[in-house]
């Protein structure tokens with residue numbers, strides 16, 4: 001099958017390709033629009049971004065399946081949490097959703113995001129590496145390397161692909 005990925009960010013692309021390496025698919029990466037703000041600020045907006053990316057990626061290619069992966073933040077009583085959502089769409093119209101692990105960002109980072117800065121920009125400054133969002137990400141930095149951004153997205157990919165496979169199994173029973 002041909003699988004589209006709605007981004008060129010290597011942390012997301014490698015999460016899809018590495019997780020599905022034994023499935024024998026062909027992958028195509030396209031810069032798909034999220035249609036939401038560059039820094040989504042709720043679960044709902046982040047999910048919407050992932051959905052738009054997946055649908056646009058499918059429309060831009062002749063893929064059978066398309067992944068949309070989106071990062072955002074969410075205001076809670078326990079602080080500003082990093083949140084991530086993924087959507088998988090099939091060319092027949094079926095869609096699956098899944099969310100990723102959450103954790104609170106440090107106060108000084110949260111403060112800057114509330115003032116309108118993007119996490120990618122803040123993390124580039126904090127680490128002195130402009131490409132942090134393409135590598136370990138904020139999650140890698142604030143877990144001392146225990147969980148990388150790719151690993152977080154890989155979990156989402158498995159939750160999504162697993163639901164797709166399970167729906168095929170159910171059709172046969």
Ligand SMILES: O=P(O)(O)OP(=O)(O)OP(=O)(O)OC[C@H]1O[C@@H](n2cnc3c(O)ncnc32)[C@H](O)[C@@H]1O
Pocket residue numbers: 006007008009012038039040069070071072118119120121123132133134136137138139140149
């Ligand atoms: O090229 P795309 O796919 O857009 O990848 P991205 O890194 O911009 O990722 P998102 O648009 O999904 O994320 C929304 C914003 O949050 C930033 N972001 C999200 N998670 C991050 C992380 O773990 N580390 C650094 N920046 C992150 C990201 O740079 C954006 O400013």
Ligand SMILES: [Mg+2]
Pocket residue numbers: 038
């Ligand atoms: Mg982005």
